[in-house]
Amino acid sequence: MRALGNWAIREWGQLAYPTGLFWASIVGLLKSLTRASLRGKEITKQIYECAVMSLPVIAFSLGIVSLMSVLEFSWHMKVVLKQDALVPGFSLILTIREVAPVVTAMLLASRVGASISAEMGVMKITEQLDQLKLLAVSEVDYLLIPRWIGCIVANVTLTLISIAIAGIVTVFIAARWMGYQPAEFYNSLLLFTTGHDLEGALLKALCFGTLIPFVSASYGLRCAQGSQGVGDAATQAVARSSLLIIISDLLINSIWWMP
Amino acid sequence: MPDLKELMGSIGNWFLFSKRVIGLFFREGISRKVLIQQMYQVGVRSMVTTCVAGIFVGAILAIQINLQLKDFGAQSFLGGLSTSTTIRNLGPVLIAFLLSGRVGAFSSAELGTMAITDQLNAIRCLGLNPLAVIIMPRLVALTISSFLLLVLGLGLTVFGGIIISSIYLNVNPLQFVSHIPQFVSGSSIFIGVLKSFLFGLIIGTISCFVGYKTTGGAEEVGRSVRRTAVVTLVSIIVIDFLVSFVVESVTQLIMS
Amino acid sequence: MEQQRKEFWVGTLVLFSIGLLVFFAWLLGLVQPLGKQLHLSVFYQFAGGVEVGAPVRVSGVKVGKVEKIEFLATPASDLLAGTSVKVRVGVDPEVKKLVRQNSKFYINIAGIIGERYLEITPGSEDSPILEDGAEVRGMDPPRVDQLLSQGYGVFGRVQEFLERNENTMQDLLTSVHSLMTDTNVILKKLDKKKVSQLIENLNTVSANFAVLSQQLRSPKSSKFIDQLADLVDRAHEIDKPALQKFLQEEGVRARIF
Numbered sequence: 207m208r209a210l211g212n213w214a215i216r217e218w219g220q221l222a223y224p225t226g227l228f229w230a231s232i233v234g235l236l237k238s239l240t241r242a243s244l245r246g247k248e249i250t251k252q253i254y255e256c257a258v259m260s261l262p263v264i265a266f267s268l269g270i271v272s273l274m275s276v277l278e279f280s281w282h283m284k285v286v287l288k289q290d291a292l293v294p295g296f297s298l299i300l301t302i303r304e305v306a307p308v309v310t311a312m313l314l315a316s317r318v319g320a321s322i323s324a325e326m327g328v329m330k331i332t333e334q335l336d337q338l339k340l341l342a343v344s345e346v347d348y349l350l351i352p353r354w355i356g357c358i359v360a361n362v363t364l365t366l367i368s369i370a371i372a373g374i375v376t377v378f379i380a381a382r383w384m385g386y387q388p389a390e391f392y393n394s395l396l397l398f399t400t401g402h403d404l405e406g407a408l409l410k411a412l413c414f415g416t417l418i419p420f421v422s423a424s425y426g427l428r429c430a431q432g433s434q435g436v437g438d439a440a441t442q443a444v445a446r447s448s449l450l451i452i453i454s455d456l457l458i459n460s461i462w463w464m465p
Numbered sequence: 466m467p468d469l470k471e472l473m474g475s476i477g478n479w480f481l482f483s484k485r486v487i488g489l490f491f492r493e494g495i496s497r498k499v500l501i502q503q504m505y506q507v508g509v510r511s512m513v514t515t516c517v518a519g520i521f522v523g524a525i526l527a528i529q530i531n532l533q534l535k536d537f538g539a540q541s542f543l544g545g546l547s548t549s550t551t552i553r554n555l556g557p558v559l560i561a562f563l564l565s566g567r568v569g570a571f572s573s574a575e576l577g578t579m580a581i582t583d584q585l586n587a588i589r590c591l592g593l594n595p596l597a598v599i600i601m602p603r604l605v606a607l608t609i610s611s612f613l614l615l616v617l618g619l620g621l622t623v624f625g626g627i628i629i630s631s632i633y634l635n636v637n638p639l640q641f642v643s644h645i646p647q648f649v650s651g652s653s654i655f656i657g658v659l660k661s662f663l664f665g666l667i668i669g670t671i672s673c674f675v676g677y678k679t680t681g682g683a684e685e686v687g688r689s690v691r692r693t694a695v696v697t698l699v700s701i702i703v704i705d706f707l708v709s710f711v712v713e714s715v716t717q718l719i720m721s
Numbered sequence: 722m723e724q725q726r727k728e729f730w731v732g733t734l735v736l737f738s739i740g741l742l743v744f745f746a747w748l749l750g751l752v753q754p755l756g757k758q759l760h761l762s763v764f765y766q767f768a769g770g771v772e773v774g775a776p777v778r779v780s781g782v783k784v785g786k787v788e789k790i791e792f793l794a795t796p797a798s799d800l801l802a803g804t805s806v807k808v809r810v811g812v813d814p815e816v817k818k819l820v821r822q823n824s825k826f827y828i829n830i831a832g833i834i835g836e837r838y839l840e841i842t843p844g845s846e847d848s849p850i851l852e853d854g855a856e857v858r859g860m861d862p863p864r865v866d867q868l869l870s871q872g873y874g875v876f877g878r879v880q881e882f883l884e885r886n887e888n889t890m891q892d893l894l895t896s897v898h899s900l901m902t903d904t905n906v907i908l909k910k911l912d913k914k915k916v917s918q919l920i921e922n923l924n925t926v927s928a929n930f931a932v933l934s935q936q937l938r939s940p941k942s943s944k945f946i947d948q949l950a951d952l953v954d955r956a957h958e959i960d961k962p963a964l965q966k967f968l969q970e971e972g973v974r975a976r977i978f
Contacts, residue, residue: 213513247724254727257734263695267702271558274706277713278554282546282648296533304529305555309702312562316694320570324687331683363738370741396749398533400774404745433581433683437574440690444566449514452521452563459528460633 224424252356272372295394306368311414315447319422323443326426327436361415508610519618523625544641545648552657560618561664565697569672573693576676611665764804769862785812819843826859
């Protein structure tokens, strides 16, 4: 019991630092907006790093995941419910609401999160962060805000693209294999999906896109010395952001789609 | 296509590496003490993560499936359908995602640090094979403990579903449980366990391979972690699809 | 050069995503950028569970959706008196020619999950085409709930009656039952032979009757009947004093009656 309490306190403490960074970033962002001093080039670079470079991996993964989703749902419907008219709708809606945002965010967490924390960790151990401090440049403004914007843009755009890919894959490949008509997908999609679901997916993307850079940066900025420190920071960044993605996903699910 | 060539090269390398290490395991075996020590290091420390992941994944999928069933007024099927979906398909994938970040990236970072600080070379200088002394116990421990953790997490998804549906979705636990046997057959559980084992193997081999091949400085360790996480996730998805596909084909063969 | 390449790709990605978002919104029917829709207001007294976003069909083909549902404080006009709900629908322009003054607007239930939709029947050629924003009276769907509640009332009364007269009903039933059993016993006890004899006798009797009635119709018997009637007529006058007088005249002292 005591160990559990200690663990809870420690975990809570882990969250405090990224939250602090988050508020600092919001303040920094507002300041930069008023002063119009956002660094466009850096932000473009970050979006490119986060979004464009992750596109092939995410497209590939999402294609396969949505295929699998159709396969599994058709199994369930045929074997268990003896009725497979609604398979297309069921699998697509699950992809839109749940699988596309979460899988995209997980892949981004491991790709972008690890590289953010490793990069910042290396800057820390090579004392570049101290130099920034000497130059009176805030690390939040200089490093974090471009990455934050990059991550959010990446998450939102990639989630949309994943949904599109899932739709294309299910409609064209699964329809050919399993004998569903593309129109069936469209009809059952309309039957189940509303704008609310699409907005929910975008909300998830926004939320995860904010989670990843702050959690990762918090580990990167507190990186311990040596290559072991960098490795630890990267590991923690990936593990923690994945876990927080799952937890916040449950929260969003239960609030957004209130029964 | 230099990228594709590189990719194929890495896959081939990974395969040879895994073959060699697993061959070593079968030839030389492993002392129980080392295995337990390693399993403690990677397994027990990730237990809390896995439990949280299992419960949350079960809860998330229960909410989502409930949303779909609500339109039919078929909420009584919630327990069966969400448990079945979780065990066969999405549960292992999502929990393995978390484990790959936690266990895989951790081992990869540790091995990468060893590699770039010449600790592996030092072992070589002592006339020992680092593959046998360092890598093999780790890989075996990683595989076994990932597998065990995944099965634990899968078991906990059911509790996650029960908790969320009783406190939030107004489906009482007995109702939830009563439909599980109707939907979840032995074959579903077998598929879940098979997937867990394959994911464990993937996490173990890839993290060891990437960690072992790390060269350069501290930056490279970070890059190794990233590579491990991404490659593991993609491989998990591919393996998951292959298993589902094969099972579906076999089911259709049997049924027709 | 490198920077420009990156900027190009980022721009492409962002634009592509915005395009996708608009496409999804169009697919889900959140926006209708193409074509001017025909908007109609259909008035109902009871809207039968139709919701915003429910499909509108003409001849069973989906052509639009319900856009808005409002409650009316006062009836819009005399024609629409008694209505309380205004359902605003948007219909694709291609079916404009089918929706006419004498089209009927039903609310139906279809599909596996009991989805509600608004069905418009095509109007006939001679009635005018409805303009945009026209107001029409819809056909109220059958109030299944009211039917049910009336049914419940009837059943309730029947049940109440049965409960109140439980003992009487039971007695009635038992006596009916014993009656049936007794009849059964009697029928069984009856000798079949005797019954058949009885029936035979009845047969002969009725045959004789037939002969008799035949004879009655003959001229001879009609004469006889006439005479009999005459006799009876005369006998009519014979009452008590007449009889006494007759007997006194005859010198008979009799104590009569």
